[in-house]
Amino acid sequence: MTVVAIVGRPNVGKSTLFNRICGRQQALVDDLPGVTRDRNYARVNWGGKAFTLIDTGGFVTSDQSTLEEHTGQQVLLAMEEADIVLFVADARSGLHPEDPAIVEKLRRTAKPVMVVINKVDGAERNVHVSEFFQLGVEKLYPVSAAHGFGFGELLEELTRNIPERDEASEAVEPHEVRIAIVGRPNVGKSTLVNSILKVPRVIVSEVPGTTRDAIDTAFERDGQRYVLIDTAGIRRKGRTWQKLEKVSVLKALQSIERSHVAVLMVDAVEGLTDQDLHIAGYIQERFRGCVVVINKWDAVEKDAKQVKRFMTEVRDRLRFMPFAPILTISALSGQRVSKVLPAALEVFREYNRRITTGVVNQALERALQRHEPPRVSGRPLKFYYVTQTSVRPPTFVIFCNRPDSVHFSYQRFLNNHFREAFDLQKTPVRLIFRERKRGPDR
Numbered sequence: 001m002t003v004v005a006i007v008g009r010p011n012v013g014k015s016t017l018f019n020r021i022c023g024r025q026q027a028l029v030d031d032l033p034g035v036t037r038d039r040n041y042a043r044v045n046w047g048g049k050a051f052t053l054i055d056t057g058g059f060v061t062s063d064q065s066t067l068e069e070h071t072g073q074q075v076l077l078a079m080e081e082a083d084i085v086l087f088v089a090d091a092r093s094g095l096h097p098e099d100p101a102i103v104e105k106l107r108r109t110a111k112p113v114m115v116v117i118n119k120v121d122g123a124e125r126n127v128h129v130s131e132f133f134q135l136g137v138e139k140l141y142p143v144s145a146a147h148g149f150g151f152g153e154l155l156e157e158l159t160r161n162i163p164e165r166d167e168a169s170e171a172v173e174p175h176e177v178r179i180a181i182v183g184r185p186n187v188g189k190s191t192l193v194n195s196i197l198k199v200p201r202v203i204v205s206e207v208p209g210t211t212r213d214a215i216d217t218a219f220e221r222d223g224q225r226y227v228l229i230d231t232a233g234i235r236r237k238g239r240t241w242q243k244l245e246k247v248s249v250l251k252a253l254q255s256i257e258r259s260h261v262a263v264l265m266v267d268a269v270e271g272l273t274d275q276d277l278h279i280a281g282y283i284q285e286r287f288r289g290c291v292v293v294i295n296k297w298d299a300v301e302k303d304a305k306q307v308k309r310f311m312t313e314v315r316d317r318l319r320f321m322p323f324a325p326i327l328t329i330s331a332l333s334g335q336r337v338s339k340v341l342p343a344a345l346e347v348f349r350e351y352n353r354r355i356t357t358g359v360v361n362q363a364l365e366r367a368l369q370r371h372e373p374p375r376v377s378g379r380p381l382k383f384y385y386v387t388q389t390s391v392r393p394p395t396f397v398i399f400c401n402r403p404d405s406v407h408f409s410y411q412r413f414l415n416n417h418f419r420e421a422f423d424l425q426k427t428p429v430r431l432i433f434r435e436r437k438r439g440p441d442r
Contacts, residue, residue: 002050002051002052002083002084002162002163003051003052003054003081003082003083003084004044004051004052004053004054004082004083004084004085004086004158005054005056005081005082005084005085005086006018006053006054006055006056006085006086006088007056007059007085007086007087007088007102007106008058008059008087008088008089008102009058009059009089009090009096009098009099009102010057010058010059011058011090012058012088012089012090012118012119013088013090013118013119013145013146014055014056014058014088015055016118016145016146017086017088017116017118017143017145018042018053018055019145020145020146020148020151021044021046021053021155022042022044022053023044042055042216046155046158046159047155047156047159049159049162049163050162051159051162052218054081054082059098059102080109082111083111083112084111084112084113084114084158085106085109085111085112085113085114086113086114086116086158087102087103087106087113087114087115087116088116088118089115089116089117089118089132090117090118090119091117091118091119091120091129091142092119094131095131095132095134095135099132099135100134100135103115103135103136103137112161113137114139114141114154114157114158115132115135115137115139115140115141116140116141116143116154117129117132117140117141117142117143118143118144118145119144119145119146120142120143120144120149120150121144121146121147121149129142141153141154141157175224175225175348175352176218176225176226176227177224177225177226177227177260177261177344177345177348178226178227178229178258178259178260178261179226179227179228179229179259179260179261179262179263179341179344180229180255180256180258180259180261180262180263180288181193181228181229181263181265182255182256182262182263182264182265182279182283183264183265183266183276183279184267184273184275184276184279187265187266187267187295187296188265188267188295188296188331188332189265191331191332192263192265192293192295192329192331192337192340193217193228195331195332195334195337196228196337196340196341197217197219197228216228216229217229221341224345226341229255229258229259256282256283256286256288257286257288259288260288260289260348260351260352260392261288261289261290261291261344261347261348261351262283262288262289262290262291263290263291263293263340263344264276264279264280264283264290264291264292264293264324265293265295266292266293266294266295266314267295267296268294268295268296268297268299268300268328269296269299269300271310271313272313272314272317272318277317277318280292280318280320280321280324281320283321284320284321284428287393287428287430288393288428289323289344289347289348289350289351289393289426289427289428290321290323290324290347290428291324291325291326291327291340291343291344291347292314292318292324292325292326292327293326293327293328293329293340294314294326294327294328294329295329295330295331296330296331296332297328297329297330297335297336298330298332298333298335299330311326314326321428323419323424323425323426323427323428323429324426325343325346325347325426327339327340327343346426347426347427350394350423350424350425350426350427351391351392351393351394351427351428352391352392353391353394353422353424353427354388354391354394355388355394355422357387357388359422360386360387360388360396360418360422361385361386363417363418363421363422364383364385364386364398364414366417366421367413367414367417367418367421368383370417371410371413373406373410374407374410376402376405377405379402380401381400381401381402381405381406382400382401382402383398383399383400384399384400384401384436385398385399386398386399389432393427393428393429393430394422394424394427394429394430395429395430395431395432396418396429396430396431396432397432397433397434398414398431398432398433398434399434399435399436400433400434400435400436401435401436402435403433403434403435404433406433411431411433414431415429415431418431
């Protein structure tokens with residue numbers, strides 16, 4: 001698939017353009033320079049043409065701090081990946097001394113470059129635009145990413161040489177497993193992503209909160225397609241003071257919703273904290289598969305008794321999601337990192353499992369024989385039949401005479417019985433109780 005990278009100085013509207021092309025608010029947009037630091041990926045379809053779009057951090061060629069230097073490396077990596085580059089400049093500020101230096105770097109890649117002049121708004125739309133012909137380009141694309149001016153012409157030109165989507169080839173691709181890497185700040189999420197991918201895909205920094213956007217990375221391993229979503233660290237609500245950080249937390253939670261499996265990272269040195277439990281609660285509420293990864297395991301002094309006590313405490317505090325496998329790793333050294341993807345894939349396969357109606361109803365009959373439903377206000381609680389309505393997670397609708405009267409303890413019994421009957425030990429299972437609209441027990 002064709003790859004298109006958006007590059008330019010900080011605060012010229014790259015992320016706004018990214019969102020405009022994507023047609024959704026995927027990248028953070030804020031007036032603070034340097035909001036986007038890592039590369040952010042999205043798949044885009046425009047007029048039957050499909051391509052991958054990459055948003056990048058602001059590129060600065062001089063006086064770089066350590067973090068800006070890392071951001072620049074990410075921009076260069078994006079440029080290497082790209083088939084087409086959109087260079088974005090700011091019409092309001094005019095030609096900046098950094099712009100020619102960046103364009104010169106782009107020329108050295110020998111890849112097609114489209115010069116996009118953003119923030120061309122209002123009556124004086126073309127003020128400063130002509131200055132950018134000094135960059136030595138034949139055509140400029142004046143746009144307003146915020147308001148949509150010039151957007152159609154830009155996309156038509158961009159997609160002119162992109163091949164049509166091949167629906168047949170897409171149909172035979174393996175199921176894509178979306179994995180969100182979530183956890184508190186600075187527990188090693190980005191280090192784990194880089195360790196899995198074996199490349200410096202996202203910035204790793206000692207400074208908590210380096211990752212702000214949710215960053216999607218698609219790749220294939222052993223014939224299976226995956227998308228890794230690295231997210232901002234989720235702090236407690238009382239600590240999310242700045243607007244930008246609050247939006248980052250929101251996007252992390254949205255990433256859980258977009259995922260099939262969430263990898264919940266826990267710091268082995270600090271142990272399982274209340275905030276880890278809150279994040280696990282978010283995962284459980286959204287019925288997502290989960291793998292709990294205890295990171296920095298090599299930094300903990302331990303013997304057999306300490307390990308058993310630690311794991312017992314973790315499992316006890318996470319008793320509301322007993323289906324989640326627990327792994328101990330060191331993302332920094334690579335210890336047992338190779339087990340993370342196979343564990344997530346096992347969870348996904350159960351998460352995606354479908355059971356035939358006959359088998360499900362046989363299991364319900366055995367459950368009713370094993371533990372008769374309790375009477376409610378002297379009246380019998382009757383279950384008629386059950387059907388699986390969906391997967392991700394396996395969802396079963398049970399028809400009965402009084403759905404609102406099914407006690408949570410009996411719901412839990414049925415849930416556990418279905419897990420055992422269908423070997424669904426590593427995935428959440430959703431039960432929905434519904435009234436049958438006929439019969440004498442209405």
